[in-house]
Amino acid sequence: MTASPGSYRRKHKVTVIGSGNWGTTVAKLVAESTSENPDVFEKDVQMWVYEEKVEVDSKTQNLTEVINSKHENVKYLANIPLPHNIVANPSLVDAVKDSNILIFNLPHEFIGNICRQLKGNILPYARGISCIKGVTVTDDKIELICEYIGEHLEIYCGALSGANIASEIANEMWCETTIAYNTPPCDKRSAANANGVNGDSNGGKSGTAYEEHRDSRGQIIKTPLTPVPQDYPPLDHEEMRLLFQRPYFTVSMVSDVVGVSLGGALKNIVALACGFVEGHGWNMTAKTAVMRRGMLEIIQFAREFYPETVQEKTLWEESAGWGDMIVSCTSARNWRYSKMAVERGVSIQEIERTELNGQKLQGISTSREVSSFLRARGVEDKYPLFKAVEGILDQKVNLDDIPHLFRKA
Amino acid sequence: MTASPGSYRRKHKVTVIGSGNWGTTVAKLVAESTSENPDVFEKDVQMWVYEEKVEVDSKTQNLTEVINSKHENVKYLANIPLPHNIVANPSLVDAVKDSNILIFNLPHEFIGNICRQLKGNILPYARGISCIKGVTVTDDKIELICEYIGEHLEIYCGALSGANIASEIANEMWCETTIAYNTPPCDKRSAANANGVNGDSNGGKSGTAYEEHRDSRGQIIKTPLTPVPQDYPPLDHEEMRLLFQRPYFTVSMVSDVVGVSLGGALKNIVALACGFVEGHGWNMTAKTAVMRRGMLEIIQFAREFYPETVQEKTLWEESAGWGDMIVSCTSARNWRYSKMAVERGVSIQEIERTELNGQKLQGISTSREVSSFLRARGVEDKYPLFKAVEGILDQKVNLDDIPHLFRKA
Numbered sequence: 001m002t003a004s005p006g007s008y009r010r011k012h013k014v015t016v017i018g019s020g021n022w023g024t025t026v027a028k029l030v031a032e033s034t035s036e037n038p039d040v041f042e043k044d045v046q047m048w049v050y051e052e053k054v055e056v057d058s059k060t061q062n063l064t065e066v067i068n069s070k071h072e073n074v075k076y077l078a079n080i081p082l083p084h085n086i087v088a089n090p091s092l093v094d095a096v097k098d099s100n101i102l103i104f105n106l107p108h109e110f111i112g113n114i115c116r117q118l119k120g121n122i123l124p125y126a127r128g129i130s131c132i133k134g135v136t137v138t139d140d141k142i143e144l145i146c147e148y149i150g151e152h153l154e155i156y157c158g159a160l161s162g163a164n165i166a167s168e169i170a171n172e173m174w175c176e177t178t179i180a181y182n183t184p185p186c187d188k189r190s191a192a193n194a195n196g197v198n199g200d201s202n203g204g205k206s207g208t209a210y211e212e213h214r215d216s217r218g219q220i221i222k223t224p225l226t227p228v229p230q231d232y233p234p235l236d237h238e239e240m241r242l243l244f245q246r247p248y249f250t251v252s253m254v255s256d257v258v259g260v261s262l263g264g265a266l267k268n269i270v271a272l273a274c275g276f277v278e279g280h281g282w283n284m285t286a287k288t289a290v291m292r293r294g295m296l297e298i299i300q301f302a303r304e305f306y307p308e309t310v311q312e313k314t315l316w317e318e319s320a321g322w323g324d325m326i327v328s329c330t331s332a333r334n335w336r337y338s339k340m341a342v343e344r345g346v347s348i349q350e351i352e353r354t355e356l357n358g359q360k361l362q363g364i365s366t367s368r369e370v371s372s373f374l375r376a377r378g379v380e381d382k383y384p385l386f387k388a389v390e391g392i393l394d395q396k397v398n399l400d401d402i403p404h405l406f407r408k409a
Numbered sequence: 410m411t412a413s414p415g416s417y418r419r420k421h422k423v424t425v426i427g428s429g430n431w432g433t434t435v436a437k438l439v440a441e442s443t444s445e446n447p448d449v450f451e452k453d454v455q456m457w458v459y460e461e462k463v464e465v466d467s468k469t470q471n472l473t474e475v476i477n478s479k480h481e482n483v484k485y486l487a488n489i490p491l492p493h494n495i496v497a498n499p500s501l502v503d504a505v506k507d508s509n510i511l512i513f514n515l516p517h518e519f520i521g522n523i524c525r526q527l528k529g530n531i532l533p534y535a536r537g538i539s540c541i542k543g544v545t546v547t548d549d550k551i552e553l554i555c556e557y558i559g560e561h562l563e564i565y566c567g568a569l570s571g572a573n574i575a576s577e578i579a580n581e582m583w584c585e586t587t588i589a590y591n592t593p594p595c596d597k598r599s600a601a602n603a604n605g606v607n608g609d610s611n612g613g614k615s616g617t618a619y620e621e622h623r624d625s626r627g628q629i630i631k632t633p634l635t636p637v638p639q640d641y642p643p644l645d646h647e648e649m650r651l652l653f654q655r656p657y658f659t660v661s662m663v664s665d666v667v668g669v670s671l672g673g674a675l676k677n678i679v680a681l682a683c684g685f686v687e688g689h690g691w692n693m694t695a696k697t698a699v700m701r702r703g704m705l706e707i708i709q710f711a712r713e714f715y716p717e718t719v720q721e722k723t724l725w726e727e728s729a730g731w732g733d734m735i736v737s738c739t740s741a742r743n744w745r746y747s748k749m750a751v752e753r754g755v756s757i758q759e760i761e762r763t764e765l766n767g768q769k770l771q772g773i774s775t776s777r778e779v780s781s782f783l784r785a786r787g788v789e790d791k792y793p794l795f796k797a798v799e800g801i802l803d804q805k806v807n808l809d810d811i812p813h814l815f816r817k818a
Contacts, residue, residue, distance in 0.1 A: 163693075163694050163697040163698065163701075164694060165692070165693075165694055168692055168694055173691060173692060173694070173695065174691060174694075174695050174698070174811075174812040175694035175695050175697075175698055176694075176698040176701070176815060245816065247812065247813075247816075248812065250698065250812060250815040250816055282582060282583060283574070283577055283582060283740070284572075284574075284735070284736050284739055284740045285572050285573060285574055285577055285582070285583075285584035285585075285736055285740075286582065286583050286584055288572040288584075288728075288732045288735045288736050289572065289583070289584055289585040289659065289728065289732065291731075291732075291735065292572075292585075292726070292727075292728060292731060292732050295726075295731075296726060316725035316726075317701070317704075317705060317725075318701075319697075319698065319701060322700075322701060322704075322731055323697045323698065323700075323701050326693070326697045326700065326735060327693050327694055327697050330693055330739070331692070331693045331694075402583075403583040403656065403657065403659060404656075406585060406659040407654070407656075407659055
């Protein structure tokens with residue numbers, strides 16, 4: 001007989017690390033879910049907030065105190081009422097204490113420093129979900145952000161990505177997303193050991209050989225994972241969906257962190273290209289051609305550098321694939337500002353300086369990093385659209401030449 | 410030694426059947442190509458025009474005479490200069506005389522009558538390309554338009570479909586398309602018989618067993634095809650691309666008529682759904698979710714009813730698949746008018762009556778036909794989005810219920 005959820009001695013405790021507009025939005029939706037599912041999750045959701053002073057009611061206050069008293073992130077998600085079970089916490093170490101589900105949601109340049117602070121201060125059997133889109137690319141290697149987190153903290157970390165715009169989700173406008181979570185074999189409960197009432201709380205192994213979990217290259221991971229103790233409810237696709245899904249936020253679960261991460265990162269290069277093309281006066285049909293070519297190059301990239309593990313259908317079928325591509329190329333920042341650059345006849349770097357208040361366009365650095373990575377391997381000519389985007393950024397490629405990239409014989 | 414193109418005694422002669430805005434646009438681009446490739450194609454392109462009177466320069470004239478003297482289709486593609494080698498012809502039988510490439514481009518309700526008139530009046534080794542998007546669906550069966558043409562005329566007919574808007578292509582705004590042409594085995598020239606200088610002009614067989622050509626269900630076609638005589642240049646993907654591709658119109662060649670035809674037809678149902686969703690106040694992220702679900706249902710439909718032959722990657726990868734989906738759901742008629750219906754709070758049938766000058770929205774009939782076909786097989790519940798669109802047309806489904814179609818567990 002399978003244990004009912006209520007029969008587990010402990011519940012999953014959730015911490016969201018990051019409190020920008022996307023981090024706060026994700027905290028809102030998981031806090032709604034934990035309230036509704038008290039048998040599976042601890043009700044309170046910790047949210048780590050980088051403490052800063054804000055001016056509220058003519059008083060200078062700490063942002064965490066304002067969030068906890070007004071239940072609103074006045075600085076990064078104003079006018080959105082937050083569930084009262086979100087607990088803003090200025091201490092990173094305190095925020096993750098006893099949490100076994102860690103949701104990472106902060107600008108990706110901060111992730112190295114955050115991991116250093118977390119190391120040794122989290123549960124050994126914690127599991128992560130990275131909402132940070134992307135990969136880090138140097139001439140030497142590509143690394144998925146979720147995998148960087150997993151390796152540095154010696155935990156397993158999945159990834160969430162999709163056709164999502166934080167402000168719309170915060171306003172409960174319906175959309176959908178993809179979560180890649182390749183449940184570690186040691187966390188899979190067999191029918192025989194599903195009754196966790198008296199489960200091993202000391203990190204005992206399940207029946208499955210947990211050493212067999214593999215990374216995104218198909219390599220067996222070096223440090224064996226500590227299994228989620230059996231006095232917790234299971235933690236597999238069903239529970240991850242339960243945690244993130246809302247009536248206005250539909251979740252599709254997959255196991256392919258490679259497809260989800262590459263789609264989320266490389267589509268920004270394509271979004272720049274779409275902005276250039278549209279700014280140049282072409283219409284939706286031309287932009288669609290660029291999106292299509294971009295998707296083909298992303299899939300080629302995945303095949304070339306993750307041949308053992310990528311599941312191409314993630315990119316064809318999922319919100320994190322074609323879905324995110326469409327939204328990024330019609331409604332998001334990289335597209336909008338590259339279009340503006342062409343319309344105004346200035347470089348996109350100029351637009352970045354004048355319009356973005358010090359923020360950076362992710363697509364520009366991704367384009368340069370990916371181009372350099374491909375060049376280091378001598379394969380840049382196999383990716384004519386990626387190459388052209390870098391050429392346009394450097395003002396070496398003329399926009400009128402774009403159609404010629406697509407012609408055959 | 411392979412014969413150079415110029416060494417063939419005869420050249421491919423092309424007729425476009427139909428002269429609406431899309432027909433005239435296609436005639437323009439193929440006429441540009443035949444001019445540039447005199448070794449492969451006869452220069453003049455016949456265009457069959459349904460004769461009607463037009464008022465030009467204060468005189469009532471025949472449309473064909475105006476097209477041939479002014480080189481402009483003043484009625485259906487005004488202000489676009491046409492190549493002088495387009496010959497408008499009011500006689501269908503005369504227009505196809507001696508032509509071995511027939512391009513079908515007219516409203517699909519006329520195709521039965523046209524085929525009856527053509528039967529017996531075309532070259533037995535003619536080959537067709539249907540630019541008519543779609544399929545005919547009754548409760549009994551689905552039939553691809555290109556295959557209907559092929560069967561009725563006892564020739565092979567491929568299909569052209571993509572993320573295309575006629576008026577933009579007429580103005581030479583760049584986009585791309587997909588041509589499905591499953592070259593009949595009897596038309597494939599082996600290296601040994603590629604020298605067609607003294608080729609058999611009496612419809613002799615090539616080395617390949619031409620009887621083996623199969624239809625879209627994988628069945629061997631009943632009436633053997635007559636091969637293209639060898640004193641013509643080859644007629645395979647390379648020549649089809651040469652005929653249709655322009656600097657502003659990029660062609661991708663595939664062999665999958667099923668994927669191209671189903672994509673072109675069924676996306677109209679999805680476009681209606683996108684209009685409903687957007688009219689209801691949702692944004693691009695929600696619309697993208699509907700597109701994604703729609704594409705999954707199209708692929709499921711293809712797998713279920715063409716299991717032997719469909720190549721799913723046509724739908725994932727090609728302009729006729731995701732490309733056409735995106736353009737249809739953001740820029741085209743079915744989407745535009747369904748959105749308008751919801752915004753005005755009236756039925757789409759009402760919009761059709763008041764806004765469309767007697768024209769019909771293809772998506773409405775496709776939705777009803779496909780729903781009825783699925784119901785006749787008891788599988789309508791496997792296609793929740795298709796089912797919902799019919800429900801919305803009948804005002805039985807509430808738009809607010811759309812997200813629930815997408816939720817699991």
